[in-house]
Amino acid sequence: MEKSVFEKNWEIYFTQCYSNGRIRFSDLSNILQLTAGEHATNIGFGFKEMAKHNQTWVLSRMRIEINRLPKWMDIVQVRTWIQELEGARSTRNFEIRVNGQVYVTATSYWAVINTVKRSSEDLAISTDDFTTYPDRPATQRPFSKLDISQSVKNIDQYSVKLSDLDIVNHANNVKYLDWCMDRLPIELVLTNQIKSLEMNYLRELRYNDTVDINGDSTDKGYFMTVTKQQRIHFALEVETK
Numbered sequence: 001m002e003k004s005v006f007e008k009n010w011e012i013y014f015t016q017c018y019s020n021g022r023i024r025f026s027d028l029s030n031i032l033q034l035t036a037g038e039h040a041t042n043i044g045f046g047f048k049e050m051a052k053h054n055q056t057w058v059l060s061r062m063r064i065e066i067n068r069l070p071k072w073m074d075i076v077q078v079r080t081w082i083q084e085l086e087g088a089r090s091t092r093n094f095e096i097r098v099n100g101q102v103y104v105t106a107t108s109y110w111a112v113i114n115t116v117k118r119s120s121e122d123l124a125i126s127t128d129d130f131t132t133y134p135d136r137p138a139t140q141r142p143f144s145k146l147d148i149s150q151s152v153k154n155i156d157q158y159s160v161k162l163s164d165l166d167i168v169n170h171a172n173n174v175k176y177l178d179w180c181m182d183r184l185p186i187e188l189v190l191t192n193q194i195k196s197l198e199m200n201y202l203r204e205l206r207y208n209d210t211v212d213i214n215g216d217s218t219d220k221g222y223f224m225t226v227t228k229q230q231r232i233h234f235a236l237e238v239e240t241k
Contacts, residue, residue, distance in 0.1 A: 006039035
């Protein structure tokens with residue numbers, strides 16, 4: 001397979017699963033992002049290479065479409081490729097297969113930021129020889145900018161814990177998803193009723209930040225936000241079957 005398309009197999013462990021034996025949505029998102037990181041390293045613009053230029057990739061938007069969730073002991077094959085790569089932005093797509101069947105597809109939007117200036121800037125590493133696939137989408141619908149003006153009700157309050165932080169000292173983005181999924185009706189999460197997840201990551205959170213977790217049902221399913229002092233840091237649209 002060409003270097004511009006990357007594949008990695010992962011075994012699903014019981015620590016990654018809900019009580020129904022199916023993978024947690026946060027762990028599903030994490031596997032996609034870990035595979036993206038390995039691919040980026042493999043083609044020369046991974047974490048260490050970008051750190052030399054005080055740069056890193058930041059996930060801005062992700063859409064996950066679910067046919068079926070992998071379960072405990074499944075060996076999942078994750079395939080990823082870049083649809084677009086220009087300047088400070090990249091669109092990366094994913095496909096998860098189990099025994100040759102497509103279980104999950106996803107598309108994601110990434111931005112390059114300068115870790116010192118904390119601002120967006122063009123990728124400092126040359127990508128002239130890198131192949132992109134502009135005509136190869138993975139999902140039925142592309143990621144989108146969610147309508148964050150939607151009405152929501154306050155559900156809970158939460159303070160960012162040490163276990164929420166990652167290596168760059170802010171709340172890891174998969175934690176936002178856990179905070180929201182934990183506050184949805186349990187039967188919705190455990191009975192395969194979720195068709196897609198659409199996520200917008202808007203601002204980072206740090207240790208001890210106190211946030212409000214908000215949500216409400218919609219015609220499609222649910223819309224949820226994580227806010228700090230009434231500013232939205234994360235938005236999630238859950239589409240149900």
